[in-house]
Amino acid sequence: MQGQTKPLVSFRHVKKTYDGETLVVKDLNLDIQKGEFLTLLGPSGSGKTTCLMMLAGFEYPTDGEIWLDGQLLNRIPPHKRNIGMVFQNYALFPHLTVAQNLEYPLKVRKVPPDEQASRVKRALEMVGMGKLGKRMPSQLSGGQQQRVALARALVFNPQLVLMDEPLGALDKQLREHMQLELKALHEALGLTFVYVTHDQSEALTMSDRVAVFDQGEIQQLDTVDRLYESPRNLFVANFIGDNNRLKGMVVAKDGEYCGLRLADGTTVRALNVANAGVGTQAMAVIRPERLSVEPRPAVTANVIHAETLDAIYFGDHVRLRCRGPGDTECFVKVALDHDGHSRAHPGARIALSFREDHLKILN
Numbered sequence: 001m002q003g004q005t006k007p008l009v010s011f012r013h014v015k016k017t018y019d020g021e022t023l024v025v026k027d028l029n030l031d032i033q034k035g036e037f038l039t040l041l042g043p044s045g046s047g048k049t050t051c052l053m054m055l056a057g058f059e060y061p062t063d064g065e066i067w068l069d070g071q072l073l074n075r076i077p078p079h080k081r082n083i084g085m086v087f088q089n090y091a092l093f094p095h096l097t098v099a100q101n102l103e104y105p106l107k108v109r110k111v112p113p114d115e116q117a118s119r120v121k122r123a124l125e126m127v128g129m130g131k132l133g134k135r136m137p138s139q140l141s142g143g144q145q146q147r148v149a150l151a152r153a154l155v156f157n158p159q160l161v162l163m164d165e166p167l168g169a170l171d172k173q174l175r176e177h178m179q180l181e182l183k184a185l186h187e188a189l190g191l192t193f194v195y196v197t198h199d200q201s202e203a204l205t206m207s208d209r210v211a212v213f214d215q216g217e218i219q220q221l222d223t224v225d226r227l228y229e230s231p232r233n234l235f236v237a238n239f240i241g242d243n244n245r246l247k248g249m250v251v252a253k254d255g256e257y258c259g260l261r262l263a264d265g266t267t268v269r270a271l272n273v274a275n276a277g278v279g280t281q282a283m284a285v286i287r288p289e290r291l292s293v294e295p296r297p298a299v300t301a302n303v304i305h306a307e308t309l310d311a312i313y314f315g316d317h318v319r320l321r322c323r324g325p326g327d328t329e330c331f332v333k334v335a336l337d338h339d340g341h342s343r344a345h346p347g348a349r350i351a352l353s354f355r356e357d358h359l360k361i362l363n
Contacts (some may be wrong), residue, residue, distance in 0.1 A: 005321075006190050007031035008032055008033060008034040008068065008069055009026045009030075009031070009032035009055065009066070009067065009192075010030070010065075010066070010067040011029060011030040011031075011055075011064065011065075011206075012064055012065040012066075012067070013028070013029060013064040013065070013163050014027070014028040014029075014064035014065070014066060014217075015027055015028070015061065015063040016059065016061055016062050017062050017075075018048075024047050024216055025050050025051060025061075026215075026216040026217050027064075027217075028051065028216075028218065030211065030218065032192065032194060033192075034192055035190050035191070035192055036192060036193075036208045036209060037183070037186050037192075037195065037208045037209075037361070038193070038194050038207065038208065038209050039197060039203040039206065039207040039209075039215065040052060040194065040195070040196045040197075040211050040213060041197060041198070041200060041203040041210050041212050042198065042214055042239070043239070044198060046214050046215060046216070047215070047217070048196050048213045049164060049165075049196050050198045051213075051236055052162055052194065054066060055083070055194065056078055056081070056083055056085050056162050056163060057073065057077055057078035057081050058078060060074060060075065061074060068082075068083070068159065069159060079108050079109070081160075082156075082159050082160070083158050083159065083160045083162060084090055084152075084154055084155075084160070085153055085164075086146075086150050086152075086153045086161070086162070086163040087149065087218070087273070088164050088169065090145045090148070090149040091149065092137040092148060092149060094136070094137050094143060095312075096133070096136075097123070097133065097135065097136060098124070098129065098133050098136075098137070098148050099120050100345075101122040101137070101148060101152055102119075102124065102133075102148070103120055104152070104154060105127065105152060105156050106119060106155060106156055109156055110217050111156065117158070119155050119156060119157075120133065121133075122155075123152070123155040124148075124149040124153050126151060126154060126185065126189075127147040127148070127150050127151045127154075127185070128147065128314055129144065129147050129148060129151060130325070132144065136192075142170050142174070143170060143177075143178065146167065146170065147324075149348075150163075150182075150185075154189070154191075158313045159191075160191070160194065161192070161193050161194070162194050162195075162196075163182075163193065163194070163195045164196045165196055165197055166195075167179065168197075169200065170331050176205075180205075182206060186206075195207070196280055200240050203224070204227075204228070204240070207224055208222055208223065209221060209222060210222065210223075210227055212227065212235075212240065214239075217234060219235050220232045220233070220236045227240050228240055228241055230273075231285075231362065232273070234283060234285070234363060235363050237285045238285075238363055241287065242287065242288055242331065243285040243287060243288075244285065244286050244287075244324075244330040245284070245285055245287070246260070246268075246283075246284045246304070246325065246330075246359070247262075247281065247282070247283055247326060248261050248263065248268075248281070248282060248284065248325075249261050249280070249282070250272070250276045250277065250280050251267060251278065251279075251280065252278065253272065253277070253278055256271060257269055257270065257271060257356060258272040258276065258278075260282060260284055260359075260361065262304065262325040262326065263325045263326025263327075264325040264326065266302075266304055266325060268301070268304065268356075268362050269302055269359075270284045270359040271356065271357050271358075271360045271361065272361045273360050273361055273362050274362050276361050278340075283361065283362065284359050284360060284361045285359075286358055286359045286360070288319065288331040288332055289331075289333040290328075290355070290358040290359075291330075291354050292331045292352065292353050293332060293334055293350050293351070293352060294350070294351040294352070298347060301356075302354050302355065302356055303351050303352065303353045304324055304325055304351075304352050305325070305339055305349065305350070305351055306324045306330065306332075306349075306350055306352055307322060307323045307347070307349060307350070308320050308321070308322050308346050308348045309321045309322060309329075310346050310349055311345075311346060316335075316336065317333050317334060317335050318333075318334045319331055319332070319333055319334075320332040320333075320334055322324055322350070322352075324352075330352075332352060
């Protein structure tokens with residue numbers, strides 16, 4: 001994907017309203033590169049699925065343009081877009097066999113009958129379903145139905161594959177297994193995947209880039225590591241992973257950094273992403289794994305004092321729930337020792353240290 005300038009898909013000032021008043025999608029500008037795995041991530045009602053439906057052709061934009069490989073899509077029907085689609089409920093025809101389900105999109109596209117069989121066979125083998133072509137959908141497990149739905153989306157060699165929460169109906173273990181399978185299939189085929197989910201761990205596991213949606217707008221479009229390490233605002237920080245919040249007043253500025261006075265009078269140094277001015281109230285966030293429990297009262301600059309409330313055992317670590325400055329609740333991820341024990345106990349007063357660039361002031 002490096003060095004490419006012409007995107008495969010372009011949304012240009014796209015808006016969508018269903019009632020003529022409320023914009024579900026607000027002035028969307030988005031480029032999707034050929035061969036990438038892009039995930040549209042956000043809570044229910046954020047506009048991510050509407051964007052996918054407009055790209056698929058099941059919804060039309062109220063305003064703006066959608067382009068696919070140089071072709072304006074706005075009024076082209078779905079079956080003429082050369083786009084494969086996998087729905088959340090799989091949408092398999094219950095009265096057709098697995099093979100017949102895959103033949104259907106080929107017939108719609110008038111693929112010669114002698115070519116249909118070889119394409120169906122190849123697509124089923126891609127998803128590990130080569131021997132189940134004669135079965136009915138009702139004879140398949142949820143994971144198998146999901147694979148058939150994916151094979152049907154791939155069978156006509158589309159330029160683009162769209163997926164609307166396709167793993168939502170699967171149990172946790174199978175869902176995690178299918179995430180790895182989808183990622184491997186994407187890498188093997190080199191196709192462009194656009195994936196919709198509200199599950200942040202799913203997005204982080206599979207994607208090259210993630211577009212985080214809220215209220216019809218992209219809040220941040222970035223690689224998964226940058227989304228996690230460098231969120232642009234409080235919404236992204238709270239939606240991607242876990243974050244502790246510390247409220248205070250900015251008392252000094254020093255380039256990219258600032259001094260933040262907390263509710264208990266402690267002043268800490270933070271990365272001032274929001275460029276908050278001196279004298280303003282500000283909100284800072286820090287990841288639970290970026291806090292370290294000090295074995296003795298520390299004299300380093302960035303330390304907050306807290307009281308442990310309880311500990312939640314996770315097998316490889318303990319998650320401490322603490323009461324921090326201003327009675328704010330915060331969580332700390334603490335590694336276990338070789339015997340599977342943690343040195344931190346509920347009711348203890350602890351000092352938590354952190355690096356200044358890990359505490360970020362955001363809007």
